[in-house]
Amino acid sequence: MNRRKFIAMGTGGVALVGVGAAGGVWLLCPDPADLFSTADMHVDEIARSMSGVAGAGRAWLEANPNASAGKLVLDALDLDAGQEISRGGLTESLAERVESEFANDHIFIHEDWWLAETEARLAALHVTLLGADASESSAPRFEDAPEAELVSLQRYNPGSVEQGEPLSHPGLPENVIWFATAAAPPPRFRVHIDGTSLTINARSSGFSVQVPDALRYRLFESPGSHEIWLYDPVVDRRQRLGELRVVEAASERDGFCEVAAWGPQQTQAGATFNEQPDGASAFWIRIECFPESTVVTLDGTEIDTTLRPADGLITTHILDHSLYREPGQYPVALKDARTGESIEVGKFVVTP
Amino acid sequence: MIEDIRTSLDNGSTAEFDLAIVGAGPAGITLARELGGRGYRIALLEAGGMEPPDDDARKLYDADVVGLPYPIQASRQRFFGGTSNHWGGWCRPQDDVDFETREWMPLTGWPLERGQLEEYYHRAHEILAIDSRDYEAARHTEQSALLPADEASGFRNAAFRFSPPLRFKDAFGAELEASNDISVFLHASVVEIDHDGGRITRVGIRTLDGHQTSIRAGRYVLAAGGLEVPRLLLHTARDGAPALGNASGFVGRCFMEHFGYTPGHIMARAGLKYHRHQDRNGHSIMPAVAPRPDLMHRERLNNCCLLLTATEPDAAWPPGALATPGLARRLGKAAWRYRVQMINEPTPNPESRVLLSDQRDALGMRRLVLDWRIMDRDLESVEATVRYLVRWLGGSGLGRVQFSRPISPETTERFTGGMHHMGTTRMSADSGEGVVDTNCRVHGTENLYVASSAVFSAAGYSNPTLTIVALSLRLADHLGALKA
Numbered sequence: 001m002n003r004r005k006f007i008a009m010g011t012g013g014v015a016l017v018g019v020g021a022a023g024g025v026w027l028l029c030p031d032p033a034d035l036f037s038t039a040d041m042h043v044d045e046i047a048r049s050m051s052g053v054a055g056a057g058r059a060w061l062e063a064n065p066n067a068s069a070g071k072l073v074l075d076a077l078d079l080d081a082g083q084e085i086s087r088g089g090l091t092e093s094l095a096e097r098v099e100s101e102f103a104n105d106h107i108f109i110h111e112d113w114w115l116a117e118t119e120a121r122l123a124a125l126h127v128t129l130l131g132a133d134a135s136e137s138s139a140p141r142f143e144d145a146p147e148a149e150l151v152s153l154q155r156y157n158p159g160s161v162e163q164g165e166p167l168s169h170p171g172l173p174e175n176v177i178w179f180a181t182a183a184a185p186p187p188r189f190r191v192h193i194d195g196t197s198l199t200i201n202a203r204s205s206g207f208s209v210q211v212p213d214a215l216r217y218r219l220f221e222s223p224g225s226h227e228i229w230l231y232d233p234v235v236d237r238r239q240r241l242g243e244l245r246v247v248e249a250a251s252e253r254d255g256f257c258e259v260a261a262w263g264p265q266q267t268q269a270g271a272t273f274n275e276q277p278d279g280a281s282a283f284w285i286r287i288e289c290f291p292e293s294t295v296v297t298l299d300g301t302e303i304d305t306t307l308r309p310a311d312g313l314i315t316t317h318i319l320d321h322s323l324y325r326e327p328g329q330y331p332v333a334l335k336d337a338r339t340g341e342s343i344e345v346g347k348f349v350v351t352p
Numbered sequence: 353m354i355e356d357i358r359t360s361l362d363n364g365s366t367a368e369f370d371l372a373i374v375g376a377g378p379a380g381i382t383l384a385r386e387l388g389g390r391g392y393r394i395a396l397l398e399a400g401g402m403e404p405p406d407d408d409a410r411k412l413y414d415a416d417v418v419g420l421p422y423p424i425q426a427s428r429q430r431f432f433g434g435t436s437n438h439w440g441g442w443c444r445p446q447d448d449v450d451f452e453t454r455e456w457m458p459l460t461g462w463p464l465e466r467g468q469l470e471e472y473y474h475r476a477h478e479i480l481a482i483d484s485r486d487y488e489a490a491r492h493t494e495q496s497a498l499l500p501a502d503e504a505s506g507f508r509n510a511a512f513r514f515s516p517p518l519r520f521k522d523a524f525g526a527e528l529e530a531s532n533d534i535s536v537f538l539h540a541s542v543v544e545i546d547h548d549g550g551r552i553t554r555v556g557i558r559t560l561d562g563h564q565t566s567i568r569a570g571r572y573v574l575a576a577g578g579l580e581v582p583r584l585l586l587h588t589a590r591d592g593a594p595a596l597g598n599a600s601g602f603v604g605r606c607f608m609e610h611f612g613y614t615p616g617h618i619m620a621r622a623g624l625k626y627h628r629h630q631d632r633n634g635h636s637i638m639p640a641v642a643p644r645p646d647l648m649h650r651e652r653l654n655n656c657c658l659l660l661t662a663t664e665p666d667a668a669w670p671p672g673a674l675a676t677p678g679l680a681r682r683l684g685k686a687a688w689r690y691r692v693q694m695i696n697e698p699t700p701n702p703e704s705r706v707l708l709s710d711q712r713d714a715l716g717m718r719r720l721v722l723d724w725r726i727m728d729r730d731l732e733s734v735e736a737t738v739r740y741l742v743r744w745l746g747g748s749g750l751g752r753v754q755f756s757r758p759i760s761p762e763t764t765e766r767f768t769g770g771m772h773h774m775g776t777t778r779m780s781a782d783s784g785e786g787v788v789d790t791n792c793r794v795h796g797t798e799n800l801y802v803a804s805s806a807v808f809s810a811a812g813y814s815n816p817t818l819t820i821v822a823l824s825l826r827l828a829d830h831l832g833a834l835k836a
């Protein structure tokens with residue numbers, strides 16, 4: 001195709017433009033808006049200049065396999081291909097045409113974007129002219145975003161959930177994770193968990209996300225940890241906030257996991273340890289999984305036990321101080337009251 | 353003073369007051385504070401305690417949801433301060449158009465004009481500690497950060513303002529504790545309203561542990577939410593006679609909720625500030641795009657607003673595409689993509705309603721049945737509004753719209769609400785068209801009033817708390833004048 005013509009001088013402002021080192025010639029050229037050329041040349045140039053429209057252009061061509069996008073654009077602008085027109089004049093006509101198409105519902109829908117028919121045709125012309133070099137677009141990907149501190153995170157809850165159970169934490173609706181931050185984040189931030197992008201609900205003291213059932217069920221497929229990220233789509237930065245632990249459902253557990261930590265491990269004879277508001281002593285035991293009928297025993301005596309499977313935590317409440325009145329070493333154990341299975345947690349040392 | 357009714361009133365006893373207010377949320381507390389010191393001895397009856405309810409108390413709110421899905425439990429707060437204990441502080445008065453009778457939206461039209469609430473809105477701002485009463489976003493946010501919504505566009509830039517949010521328990525608990533005129537009774541669930549010839553003679557109170565007392569008063573105000581007020585009234589039906597205020601059949605009907613909908617995205621100039629931010633005066637503001645009244649009138653649309661949140665571009669039509677000469681001549685600068693969330697006004701719909709179940713709760717009250725419905729015309733209005741947005745942004749060279757979620761049965765099933773319960777004892781000048789009169793007195797009664805979003809005749813899209821407080825102040829003035 002060789003439809004190019006020499007640039008003609010317009011009547012508007014001028015600019016000094018270098019033509020090329022080889023020729024070494026300098027010309028006074030008009031402002032681009034005043035450049036006169038044929039209508040088809042302007043349309044081609046505009047189409048070539050488009051960015052990220054390859055997908056829309058191909059969609060239009062697929063929907064209109066026998067049509068000539070360039071000719072239809074010219075027809076819509078009421079221009080003949082060889083008709084002389086300034087670049088500014090054509091752009092103005094194009095803008096008016098595009099705007100009138102919106103006013104008259106002359107629309108081409110691509111991936112739910114409601115586009116003017118003429119701009120879709122321009123995109124198609126872009127693809128026709130550039131072929132494999134047509135301008136593709138790629139949305140920024142959360143996974144590729146550099147890390148940065150987006151918020152000053154103080155804490156978040158809950159950090160774990162039991163398979164098959166809703167996420168829960170005192171004071172929060174079900175399946176909501178609350179993040180306390182030093183300042184309110186912009187609402188455009190998103191939370192990403194396991195490939196799912198979640199809208200945040202920003203408040204002055206932090207933000208929350210609602211974990212949809214579909215994500216929760218997917219997370220439930222196997223116990224483990226899932227990273228929680230915060231993403232700012234505008235600056236394309238992300239921050240790791242923590243992780244959501246999925247622990248095995250009580251009913252699915254065969255028995256006890258390994259005890260990760262426990263305490264206190266020592267006290268003086270008769271002295272209250274880890275004292276609670278009501279004067280009771282208390283053990284805490286960190287353990288990923290345990291039967292729902294677990295009780296803690298101290299030297300074989302079952303003690304009042306609270307199970308918090310979602311937190312991987314067992315606590316006790318001991319009001320009977322006679323259990324550790326005498327110095328010695330007493331075994332602390334976890335016992336499945338239903339099966340009798342038992343594992344030792346450790347030795348509790350009572351000093352004189 | 354604030355007392356537990358189980359210890360302050362003997363089982364089987366009756367206490368006498370000038371005014372009994374049922375419900376200690378924003379409406380009831382506002383009313384009590386306004387009338388304290390104006391000659392009234394007031395009983396303020398709170399069904400819960402000072403802290404969130406336990407499981408047994410929460411079960412009192414169990415209800416059957418037979419219409420659109422609705423989170424009944426999450427939307428109610430049965431303890432002192434009511435829903436002020438969890439509200440987000442969003443504030444905005446109802447628009448003028450919300451008070452109008454719009455013939456294309458049946459049953460709209462308040463029997464009040466917006467102007468009759470103006471002074472009460474003014475005072476409600478002070479109570480709720482809202483730092484600005486100016487809702488014109490264009491006066492407070494730089495022009496380049498707003499869409500140029502001129503008259504021809506059919507849209508305008510509205511705004512929300514914010515209460516801190518005020519927790520009524522923390523803000524006014526000590527004041528009520530110290531009050532000599534106001535007795536706050538906790539755990540005081542009203543389970544019956546006795547009446548004789550349109551005059552309320554007594555309210556019966558029961559607690560979960562079986563303690564029963566009564567309050568007699570000269571006047572009574574139901575200041576619970578839009579679910580509990582009709583529930584209490586519906587319980588007053590006796591021997592084939594309609595419930596109090598229900599000669600019209602409207603008690604419990606026209607349940608309205610601001611239904612949310614995310615139609616998709618727009619592409620518009622980068623740097624728009626439709627998120628919550630500090631305005632030029634340092635006051636919190638959140639602009640929103642809303643249809644102008646003339647567009648609503650011309651195209652028979654419901655009121656609504658559109659919240660815009662910057663989000664990542666997609667590959668289908670990236671911001672760079674709009675940089676093409678001639679495609680968006682009023683864009684002004686680079687484009688960006690924004691998610692659009694709509695808050696929508698429902699048409700009052702008699703089929704959207706609160707009923708009583710045959711099941712009873714632990715206090716012997718019949719459980720609620722909520723049949724929340726949205727009319728087809730409301731959905732058509734949402735879709736039409738998005739189409740006008742397409743025309744406006746595209747037709748004026750400002751941007752584009754990505755309409756990803758056209759209305760369908762699947763999308764309506766996923767509608768969310770703002771937890772705003774409105775319209776179930778609607779205000780009407782004529783007793784045949786509603787439940788309360790312009791003074792919030794229940795039609796056909798001498799001494800029973802309602803202070804609640806239940807009286808809203810139309811919902812607009814504004815969050816209701818500011819209007820609830822304004823209406824409570826207005827009712828307080830009315831009751832204060834009666835006492836004088």
